[in-house]
Amino acid sequence: MVRENQASWGLSIQAIHRLPYYLQYLRQLAQQGTETISxxxxxxHFQLSEIQVRKDFAAVSTNAGKPRSGFPVHGLIRDMEQFLGYGNMNEAVLVGAGSLGQALMCYGGFTDYGLEIIAAFDCDPAKIGTEIHGKHILPADKITDLCRRMKVPMGIITVPASQAQLICNALVEGGVRGIWNFAPVHLSAPEHVLVQNENMAASLALLSKHLFRDTGEE
Amino acid sequence: MVRENQASWGLSIQAIHRLPYYLQYLRQLAQQGTETISxxxxxxHFQLSEIQVRKDFAAVSTNAGKPRSGFPVHGLIRDMEQFLGYGNMNEAVLVGAGSLGQALMCYGGFTDYGLEIIAAFDCDPAKIGTEIHGKHILPADKITDLCRRMKVPMGIITVPASQAQLICNALVEGGVRGIWNFAPVHLSAPEHVLVQNENMAASLALLSKHLFRDTGEE
DNA sequence: TAGATTGTTAATCGATTAACAATC
DNA sequence: TAGATTGTTAATCGATTAACAATC
Known part of the structure; x- marks a missing residue:
């Protein structure tokens, strides 16, 4: 379900998924006063191959490593933060103020990644007009209009699967260019809109298979 | 950060990530009365290659397709549900009753995937003893004991990165064999414990890069 | 029958890993 | 210096795609 554009950065999608973990570790090292790391x-630490780590570092960082001592921790942190786009500020609207949607609104951690949720929408008349985490819940039929007026670049979809495509259309219509989709459904969107799926169902399936494998067979 | 065991099922990890989307689509077709699909x-529909779809279907389903008509929708649904382990019931404890943790507790959707959160823990004395979604919040130092007594197979980690490894250790000590990790940190665990990371930081980074790419260059 | 679709076997593509000279 | 570590170039591995005979 991942589409397009992975080639353009010299890093595979898989590699990009490793970066946040590298960054967290490097920050931890920095906090302990470690200057360089091999x-x-x-x-x-990550149970990866050293060649893979070197390749990943080389791809995102201009900080060359030095034989014997390794890479400068602070330099790597800076380059990774920049590559990952932390520091970039992205405004987003959230659609679907159910339990998951509310959680994402309340969750403070996203500001670290430069995400700010500036408005939330729902279809439920009982929710519209109420406030969650200091933000009014707006009616879903205002999505396109608000996104267009405020030039919102990103939408977060936390509605049930059956409604997700309609909401997606409304967001796209409003000029959104990135969609973070928590519904377990494939969304059709134009080429220039990146749909990033958060696939919790697959995570749970993998866990379930692992847990039942040990008891089931062999 | 994905470890071990992908080989054993005849499907790549990437393929498994496609399955929940197939399943949702097939269910939708079934609801509309569609009997077969090519x-x-x-x-x-998914903007994939037809060969890939056929390979994926063949890997999880014994339902052969028929030339001209295609695959039986209901048969595929059954086989996919079984492969994904829906129907299997998995009990889990959740650690970290912050906003994200609370949301996961309240979110009803997981029961579809056979997940039941039977207890929640936190370190914060202000939260301990309170109730969320009908469940008492227990003190974190009881994790190991409760998991062992109740033979809990799975733990969900929604604590800050700095505490995640300690919590992981407590869960492993308690006999947990699967961990769903929402903290943006690599967890060390024994071979037999599957750590499934939910990597929201990477999702956001990919979205951020996409949004800034269009404005930035070219 | 004709043609759409299947399933299988071979080819391609990309990511990871190995080999090794360079260097602090 | 010796040896750990780097960065690069080549080899391997696995997933996706292409080719094509079989079949409803």
Whole structure:
């Protein structure tokens, strides 16, 4: 379900998924006062190969490593933060103020990643007009208009699967260019709109298979 | 950050991530009364190649397709549900009753995937003893004991990154064999414990890069 | 029958890993 | 210096795609 554009950054999608974990570790090292870190040390921590770590570092960072000592921790942190686009500020609207949607609105952690939820929508008349985490819930039929007026670049979809495509259309109509989709459904969107799926169903399936494998067979 | 065991099912991890979307679509078709569906039709809907769809279907389903008509929708649904382990019931404890943790507790959708959160823990004395969604919040130092006594197979981690490894250790100590980790940090766990990371930071980074790419260059 | 669709076997593509010279 | 570590170039591995005979 991942579409397009992975090629353009010199890093595979898989590699990009490793970066936030590298960054967290490097920050931890920095906090402990560690100045440099070697690829083999990082690899050991993550149970990856040292070559993979070196390749990943080389792809996002201009900070060359030095034989014997390794890579400068602070330099790597800076380059990774920049590559990951932390610091970039992205405004988003959220659609679907159910339990998951409310949680994302309340969750403070996203500001670290430069995400700010500036408005929320719902279809339920009982929710419209109420406030969650200091933000009014607006009626869903205002999505297109508000996104267009405020030039909102991003939408977060936390509605049930059956409504997700309609909401997606409304967001696209409003000029949104990125969609973070929590509904377990494929969304059709124009080429220039990136749909990023948060696939919790697959995570749970993998866990379930693992748990039942040990008891089931062999 | 994905470890071990992908080989054992004849499906790549990427393929498994496609399954929940197939399943949702097939259920939708079934509801509309559609009896059979062809691989090219499914491929068109998801913007995938028809060969990939056929390979995926063949890997999870014994329901053979018929030339001209395609695959039986109901048969595919049954086989996919079984493969994904829906129907299997998994009990889990959740650690970290912050906004994200609370949302996961309240979110009803997980029961569809066979997940039941039977207890929640937190370190914050202000939260301990309170009730969320009908469940008492227990003190974190009881994790190991309760997991062991109740033979809980799975833990969900929604604590801050700095505490995640400690919580992970407590869960493993208690005999948990699967961990769903929402903290943006790599967890070390024994071979037999599957750590499934929910990598929201990477999703946001990909969205952020996409949004800034269009404005930035070219 | 004709043609759409299947399933299988081979080819391609991309990511990871291995080999190794360079260097602090 | 010796040896750990880097960065690069080549080899391997796995997933996706292409080719094509079989079939309803």
């Amino acid at each position: 690829a083999p040390a990082v690899a050991a | 691989a090219p039709a499914v491929a068109a």
